[in-house]
Amino acid sequence: MRILDDIVRSCRRASSGERLTGVDVDELKSDPYTAGLLEPVDEEEFDWLREFAGRAFGSAWRPLPVKGVVDRDYPEPPSLDAAPMSTYLAISERAVAALADLVEGYAEILPLDSDPPGYHLLHPTCVLDALDEDASEVNRLPTGRVSKVHSWVLGRGLLEGVPVFKLPPFVHGRTYATDLFARAVAEAGLTGFDLRPLRPLAWAQDVGARA
Numbered sequence: 001m002r003i004l005d006d007i008v009r010s011c012r013r014a015s016s017g018e019r020l021t022g023v024d025v026d027e028l029k030s031d032p033y034t035a036g037l038l039e040p041v042d043e044e045e046f047d048w049l050r051e052f053a054g055r056a057f058g059s060a061w062r063p064l065p066v067k068g069v070v071d072r073d074y075p076e077p078p079s080l081d082a083a084p085m086s087t088y089l090a091i092s093e094r095a096v097a098a099l100a101d102l103v104e105g106y107a108e109i110l111p112l113d114s115d116p117p118g119y120h121l122l123h124p125t126c127v128l129d130a131l132d133e134d135a136s137e138v139n140r141l142p143t144g145r146v147s148k149v150h151s152w153v154l155g156r157g158l159l160e161g162v163p164v165f166k167l168p169p170f171v172h173g174r175t176y177a178t179d180l181f182a183r184a185v186a187e188a189g190l191t192g193f194d195l196r197p198l199r200p201l202a203w204a205q206d207v208g209a210r211a
Contacts, residue, residue: 011105011106011125011126011127011128011162011165024178024179024182024197024201025152025154025159025176025177025178025197025198025201026176026177026178026182026195026196026197026198027174027175027176027177027195027196027198028089028164028174028175028176028177028181028193028194028195029084029089029175029193029194029195029196030080030082030083030084030089030192030193030194031084031192031194032074032083032084033073033074034080034192034194035078035080035082035083035084035191035192035194036068036069036074036076036077036078036079036080036083037068037069037074037078037083037084037085038066038067038068038069038078038083038084038085038090038112038114038119039066039067039069039085039086040064040065040066040085041065041066041067042065045064045065046086049064049088050172052123053166053171053172054124054125054127054166054171055125056108056123056125057108057110057123061108061110063110063111063112063113064110064112064113064121065112065113065114066085066090066112066113066114066115066119067114067115068083068114068115068116077115077116078090078116078119078192079116080092080191080192081094081095081190081191081192081193082095082190082191082192082193082194083119083192085121087172087173087174088121088122088123089121089122089175090112090114090119090120090121090122091109091119091120091121091122092118092119092120093118093120094188094190095120095188095190096109096120098184098185098187098188098190099122099181099184099185099188099190102163102180102181102184103122103163103164103181105126106124106125106126106162106163106164106165107122107123107124107125107126107164108121108123108125109121109122109123110123122164122175124164124165124166124175126162126164126165126166127165127166127167127168127171128158128159128162128165128166128167129158129167129168130154130155130158130159130165130167131146131149131152131153131154131167131168131169132153132154132155132204133146133169135153135202135204136149136150136151136152136153137149137150137151138150145169146169147169149198151200151202152198152199152200152201152202153201153202153203153204154198154201154202154203154204155203155204156203156204159178161180162178162180163177163178163180163181163184164176164177164178164181176198177195181195182195
């Protein structure tokens with residue numbers, strides 16, 4: 001497993017004393033049929049979002065105009081604390097208040113020009129090379145890039161204190177969350193989050209020692 005030292009350091013906070021014991025890892029999503037669906041007013045804005053996959057927008061961010069989809073499949077606009085926007089996740093002001101301190105240093109929370117109002121983009125900037133591709137059961141594209149994982153082996157040491165992160169093969173899509181994030185969502189009673197455990201999951205203990 002190749003470890004991205006510069007990125008790993010950017011994902012860690014010196015003040016984080018959390019350690020993961022009995023940790024679980026989930027794919028972080030929101031079900032559009034439960035939570036509703038948001039989409040950019042201009043679909044080309046997705047190209048702009050992809051340019052910054054896994055890295056901070058910083059001062060380059062401008063509030064993205066988005067709207068709730070209302071049609072036969074989605075009869076009501078989003079009203080819960082999390083709502084999907086293609087492969088991205090929008091969160092409510094209530095979720096921002098509950099999660100902002102936790103995800104600081106691992107994700108940006110960026111305001112959206114949203115209808116319904118009050119939504120923000122949860123934009124992970126922590127990319128960890130924590131997937132042991134050799135030990136995991138994976139499908140690969142002709143280029144050799146991992147396209148699907150059937151059996152997960154992750155480096156536990158890389159995930160200590162990390163609430164949300166992305167993996168390099170899926171940096172343009174999926175976001176992953178640990179128990180730190182799941183507990184915060186549950187304790188705050190946030191709605192609309194769909195945390196799907198990675199299964200089967202095993203740990204490559206030696207990987208963390210090299211981080």
